[in-house]
Amino acid sequence: MPKYVRLISLLMVCSLWSMPKAANAQALIPHTLQLDPAKLEKQGLSLAQEAAQLAQFQQVELALPRARLASQLAPGNDKVWLLLGGLQLQTKEFDGAIASLKKAQSLNPKNGDILFALGSANFQQKNYQAAVVNYQDGLKLKPNDPEGLFDLGNAYYLLGRLPDAIAQYDKAVSQDKKFWPALNNIGLINYEQGNTPEAIKRWQSAVTLDKQAAEPLLALAVALYTKGDRQKGLTLGEAALRIDSRYANLNFLKENLWGDRLLSDTKKFLELPRIQAALQQRENSSSTPKQEPTQ
Numbered sequence: 001m002p003k004y005v006r007l008i009s010l011l012m013v014c015s016l017w018s019m020p021k022a023a024n025a026q027a028l029i030p031h032t033l034q035l036d037p038a039k040l041e042k043q044g045l046s047l048a049q050e051a052a053q054l055a056q057f058q059q060v061e062l063a064l065p066r067a068r069l070a071s072q073l074a075p076g077n078d079k080v081w082l083l084l085g086g087l088q089l090q091t092k093e094f095d096g097a098i099a100s101l102k103k104a105q106s107l108n109p110k111n112g113d114i115l116f117a118l119g120s121a122n123f124q125q126k127n128y129q130a131a132v133v134n135y136q137d138g139l140k141l142k143p144n145d146p147e148g149l150f151d152l153g154n155a156y157y158l159l160g161r162l163p164d165a166i167a168q169y170d171k172a173v174s175q176d177k178k179f180w181p182a183l184n185n186i187g188l189i190n191y192e193q194g195n196t197p198e199a200i201k202r203w204q205s206a207v208t209l210d211k212q213a214a215e216p217l218l219a220l221a222v223a224l225y226t227k228g229d230r231q232k233g234l235t236l237g238e239a240a241l242r243i244d245s246r247y248a249n250l251n252f253l254k255e256n257l258w259g260d261r262l263l264s265d266t267k268k269f270l271e272l273p274r275i276q277a278a279l280q281q282r283e284n285s286s287s288t289p290k291q292e293p294t295q
Helices: 010-015 037-056 060-073 078-090 094-107 112-124 128-141 146-158 162-175 180-192 196-209 214-227 230-243 250-255 260-270 273-287
Strands: none
Touching: 037 060, 037 078, 060 078, 078 094, 078 112, 094 112, 112 128, 112 146, 128 146, 146 162, 146 180, 162 180, 180 196, 180 214, 180 260, 196 214, 214 230, 214 260, 230 273, 250 260, 260 273
């Protein structure tokens, strides 16, 4: 699974605002402009809502300036700073993100999502021990959060604390039976430890939960092929790469926590003529321009 770094649940943040649009300015402006803090804050929250909505459609570059202005107009609202910090994480402005998130934390120290986002900032900068502390603190406030448990598991994974990582992944699944990324990552650990049957079992469970999950499907294909079930492995591998061809990139797989043993077996698998043909076919189909309908 991709590191599945928690950024911010923008839908959640957006839903917290139900502020009406700011009223239009009066036709007659007094000689001395009087700034109304309540109106400024209302405008700030309206801008934050717009930013959250834009971010939901991956329009981060448009969302970010709105969120920045919102933080100036509504500086006492922790949700605005949380949103800004989340957007800054998406654009990898780590110093700015941490400053925004710490501001949010100072305004609302009981918000576990802020701590999870701080963990994400440290995780993305490979400061895994600091991320562990952030995730642990977040889980003290939201102990049953499956994503927080999963994030903590990933930090443990990259620190080499594999039993601790598996324990957190198991907890994530216990909180959300359909949370297949945790099952996938347990499979990654199992495979590196030489426990191929258990890895296969975990990946099969993940694929059962989400048939469009390319990662566990490809991992399962490689494991089956390497074990000797070649026909099934090839069929599943073709299906996985049809879903998402990024998984044919070994660097992408490494970024997504695939270990050395699985990467080595995957490299051989991807070089197979049938898999190469499937990748070429997908590339050709994606580069073929769509024909305009005839009149």
